[in-house]
Structures are given as structure tokens and as C-alpha cells.
Amino acid sequence: MHHGTPLTGQRRRARRATLAAFMAAAVGLTSACTPDGEKASPAPLTPKAGGTLNLILRGQLDHLDPTEVYLTSAMNVSRLINRTLVTFKDAPGTEGSEIAPDLATDLGRTPDGGKTWEFTLKKGVAWEDGTPVTCAHVKYGIERRFAAEYKNGPSYPKDYLADTAGYKGPYVGKNNNGKGLTSIECPGGELVRFKLKFPIGDFPYTLTMPVWAPIPPEKDINRKDMDIRPFANGPYKVAQSFDGKGGPLILDRNPHWNPSTDSVRKAYPDKIQLIIRENQDEEVTDELIKDQGEAKNSIALQLDATPNFVQQIVNDPELSKRAVTGAVPGTSYMAINMSKVPDIRCRQALVMAFNKRRFRATIGGSIFGEYATTMIPPDLKAHKKFDVHGVNAYEEGNPEKARALMEQAAKDGKPCAKTLTVNFQDTKKWQRAMATVVESFALIDITLELKPLAARTYYVEAGVQQKQGDLTFASWLPDWSNGSSVIQPNFDGRLIPKDKTQTGNLNFAQLNDPEINKRIDAAMAEPNLDKQYVMWGELDEEIQKRAPIIPVYHPKILRLHGSKVHNAFLHPAWGEADISAMWIG
Numbered sequence: 001m002h003h004g005t006p007l008t009g010q011r012r013r014a015r016r017a018t019l020a021a022f023m024a025a026a027v028g029l030t031s032a033c034t035p036d037g038e039k040a041s042p043a044p045l046t047p048k049a050g051g052t053l054n055l056i057l058r059g060q061l062d063h064l065d066p067t068e069v070y071l072t073s074a075m076n077v078s079r080l081i082n083r084t085l086v087t088f089k090d091a092p093g094t095e096g097s098e099i100a101p102d103l104a105t106d107l108g109r110t111p112d113g114g115k116t117w118e119f120t121l122k123k124g125v126a127w128e129d130g131t132p133v134t135c136a137h138v139k140y141g142i143e144r145r146f147a148a149e150y151k152n153g154p155s156y157p158k159d160y161l162a163d164t165a166g167y168k169g170p171y172v173g174k175n176n177n178g179k180g181l182t183s184i185e186c187p188g189g190e191l192v193r194f195k196l197k198f199p200i201g202d203f204p205y206t207l208t209m210p211v212w213a214p215i216p217p218e219k220d221i222n223r224k225d226m227d228i229r230p231f232a233n234g235p236y237k238v239a240q241s242f243d244g245k246g247g248p249l250i251l252d253r254n255p256h257w258n259p260s261t262d263s264v265r266k267a268y269p270d271k272i273q274l275i276i277r278e279n280q281d282e283e284v285t286d287e288l289i290k291d292q293g294e295a296k297n298s299i300a301l302q303l304d305a306t307p308n309f310v311q312q313i314v315n316d317p318e319l320s321k322r323a324v325t326g327a328v329p330g331t332s333y334m335a336i337n338m339s340k341v342p343d344i345r346c347r348q349a350l351v352m353a354f355n356k357r358r359f360r361a362t363i364g365g366s367i368f369g370e371y372a373t374t375m376i377p378p379d380l381k382a383h384k385k386f387d388v389h390g391v392n393a394y395e396e397g398n399p400e401k402a403r404a405l406m407e408q409a410a411k412d413g414k415p416c417a418k419t420l421t422v423n424f425q426d427t428k429k430w431q432r433a434m435a436t437v438v439e440s441f442a443l444i445d446i447t448l449e450l451k452p453l454a455a456r457t458y459y460v461e462a463g464v465q466q467k468q469g470d471l472t473f474a475s476w477l478p479d480w481s482n483g484s485s486v487i488q489p490n491f492d493g494r495l496i497p498k499d500k501t502q503t504g505n506l507n508f509a510q511l512n513d514p515e516i517n518k519r520i521d522a523a524m525a526e527p528n529l530d531k532q533y534v535m536w537g538e539l540d541e542e543i544q545k546r547a548p549i550i551p552v553y554h555p556k557i558l559r560l561h562g563s564k565v566h567n568a569f570l571h572p573a574w575g576e577a578d579i580s581a582m583w584i585g
Helices: 072-081 135-146 156-160 173-177 223-228 281-290 293-297 307-315 317-321 344-353 356-362 399-411 428-442 458-462 484-491 514-525 529-544
Strands: 052-057 086-088 099-101 116-120 191-195 236-240 249-253 271-276 298-300 323-327 331-336 369-371 419-425 447-453 471-477 549-560
Touching: 052 293, 072 236, 072 249, 135 156, 135 191, 281 293, 281 298, 281 307, 281 549, 293 298, 298 549, 307 317, 307 549, 317 323, 331 344, 344 399, 344 428, 356 369, 356 428, 356 549, 419 428, 419 458, 428 447, 447 458, 458 471, 484 514, 484 529, 514 529
Parallel strands: 052 271, 052 298, 419 447, 419 471
Antiparallel strands: 086 099, 116 191, 236 249, 249 271, 323 549, 331 471, 331 549, 369 549
């Protein structure tokens, strides 16, 4: 989930204090008997350190360099290696949506209503070589995002920080003649000060993202090295990198991590292995059900149980205990490229023709998602309930109305294209789902050409405008629980790169509407969060009236783990199990 998850194991936003509680996987329990033979209440197992935790991935993580990390699994893993000023609490549901101090002593202070933010670094936080983390490291790490070399990370530093015009990052012009980015100040001691373009009431929430992580300049000699083996200040460091041939990424302990400075990460396992099992969802599900050998220490971090095993898992109490389940606060949707499908009636026809029931059935039915009509998911306070196109009454689509819209466009001399292309992740799951879209659109005489892209690099490739097809299937997990982390990255036309050969575009609909852009600015600047929530919900509705996307469903997950994996729960920030909380026993 792409973060604010784009969603996918590959997306992006105060932070999830507003989310509804999630179903969490049960912690392993032991039973005891009373003297008379009756069963007593089960006692929870005590977490313990040690062992190896195996995380099963569908593909290699695209980035480890914190400046470019943006997909959910990579963010989850990055939190083990690189700390940020603030981070999410290690808890399921609503509590996991809240932020806690990490490198900073508190959640920040603003003397001027959100335009300036100050943080104080904790003492005793060290890098993996024992040297202390400093304000200069925080400043330099953020400055890297302005370099031309970095195209894939979130753009929040560029969007939010003041006085960035003309700044090209630390690699040119002696880093602004030694001054660096002037909107990040290190006035002395442990103080870090940010100056923003405009007031941002939920600014501390964006600082949970790896793009704001510190990096020492002296360790940034070869940029590519940071993507292979990032320099660590978290509880783990990279012992073995992905080899590009399917070999695992292995993390082991950072001896200079001081748990007394870290209230969030538990760091129980001695070793964590990230194992790639591309297009092996069914085999992985079967192995975890059987629970033999290494499977006992493993969890399907990115892989949902395949539909043929769902009923077995749901109806077996023992298997259900070993499942991470619940609603993910995100949205899976089909973006309609407005530059290629310019007439609104043609886009509305696609919305009306889409068969959501058949699409969802291929991925396992309602256990994996609820139908969507909005981009902002229901778990966010900014969510507004609406159904602009009246599609809730037609879960199998309404081809008759779709054809009527297309005929209307044709009468006005703006016929809808009879052939469309669609980009999606090249996996068995999405191949099956896209086959239903082909059939849906065939009912309105539109031929859909499938253009799958490699799952591992999907959002990088799909983010190149020049390569983008007529339709793009994507999933989005907000970076924090506000509409700001949904609407702006997906629909602010000013964020679309001017260079069409450059990656990094997440506005797959290529919506660039001056009215929408203006309303985004107004919502961002609103200091009252309750008012801001309402503004985002209304903006979502206004955007959907333009039919730039087909909201398909708000996802749920069902992912198994072995019997020796404990405290595996769905974390709302990642839409998958929180790695930092699990233990082996």
C-alpha cells in the first residue's frame, strides 16, 4: 500500500487519534487449572528478547534511504533503523494513531500559531558508531530531499518549509555557501527550529516520516550506499542487504541504541529477516497454516491469505488467533487520467460501469474491503459520507446509464475513446481483479488493454507521467489521520512534476484545477482542526463531482503468522503488522 501509503506493501497524514479501533490479532495465551480442575482465566505470555523474526514480503523494498522511503512496508522497516523527531505509538487502533516523542523530548512547540515549530533533541541518542545525533544531522538529512538526485520521497519538506526558492540541496554550491537551508535552524544546544511557508497545525505529524530523519554528512559520501545500508540510530542496523537475486535483507542489533531514550520500539528479536516470496501468496498461506519449521517464526507482512483459505482460517479458532485482521484506513481506487479522458461524461461513464462486486469477489469478498464512494476513508474525522454518482445502488455497475452518458458526449462531438489502457501491479491477485474490469467495460463497448507494471517498482514507474496510461489502479494509506494527507498529495495539481519524464507524480488523475488548489491552501492554513476536517470532507466531495477517480473499496487485511510470533497487531500507520512490537517465543 502506498503511503500517504500510496497503500500496497509499497503510501502517505492531529495523526490518527481519530481512527476507529482496529481488530488486532490475539496475543498467544496459556491456560492454567484451578485446584478443583476448572479452567482459570488464561494468563498472557510475558514478552522476551531473542530469536529470529521472519517477515515475508511480496517483493524487495524499493528504498531504504530514509530520504526516498515512502511506501508503507518500507516505512515500517525504516522505523527499526532510523528514528525521527516524533513517531507513532506502538499500539493497535486509536492509540496507534497518536504520536509520541522519539528523538525529541516532546511533540514540539509553536510560538506563533503554527508557522514556527521548535523541538529539543534528547540526550544520549547515538548512531551505530557511538557518535551522538545532533541538530546538524537533522538539518542535513532534510536538506537532501532538495537535491536533484532524489525524486521518489515525499515532497513535504519542499511543500512546507519556507525560503526554499533556488535551494538545490547539499551537493551543489557548497550547500548554499555553508548556510544550507535557512528555514531549518540550529541555534545551539539540542534545539531544532523549523520555519514554514504557512501555519500548519498538524506539522508534528508529518515529522513521523523517514524523509525528516537525520543523516550525518560524513556518512553521505556515496548516495547509493545509503539506499543499500542506511546508517542506523534505531535498534537495528543492516547486516546483509537485498542482493537483487531474491536473497533476504537481514537486520541485527545496533549496540549503541539506548532503550532508555526510546519509549516506542521494543526491539525483542535478535535478528529480523525480510524474505521475498514474489507471487507465492497461496504457498505462503499454506505454509503458515501448517506451521512447521521456519514458518513458526514467520509473518506474512504484505501477503493476505488467498481466498481459497479464507473460510478455513475464519472458522478455525486456532488459526484465527494467528491472523492479523482489520480495516485499513485507506482507499483503493482507479484513477482516470484527465489529460487523456478530458470529457467529464466519459469519466462518469467509467464510474457508472465499474462492477465493484465482481472486482471485490476476486480478492476474497467483504472480508477484504468495504465499497467506497469517497477518497478520504471512514476512519478519519475528515471523512464526509456522500455518493456523488449514486453508485451504491448498483454494486454491479449501471452500464445503461454509462452508455447514455457516452451517447450524450458523442452527440456534442466529444465521443469517448473506445480503447483504454490501465496500469496495475503485475501480480496474480491484480490480474484476476483487472479481468473483471475488462468485462465491465466491454458492456459499454470499451476495450481495456492491460498494462501491468512490476509490483516492486510500481509506484516509481506509474509516477512517470509520460508512461502513464489512461487508467491507473492504486491504493492510498494516509500519512496521518487528516484529509491533508489524502487530498493534497493526490489532487493538488501544483505537485505534478513539470518534467513529464520524471517520477514522483502521485496525482494519477492529473487533476490540476485552480479552484481545487485554492481550497487546498485554505484548508491547510485553517488552524482549527475541527473546521479543517469539515473543509477536507467537503473538498473530497467537490473533487468526486469531477470524476477524476473511481473509489473502489476501503481495504481490510487478513494475514497469518506462525505460532511463535507474538503481539502481531494491525498498526494504522502502516496498514500491516507493527514490526517494532513483535516478539518470538
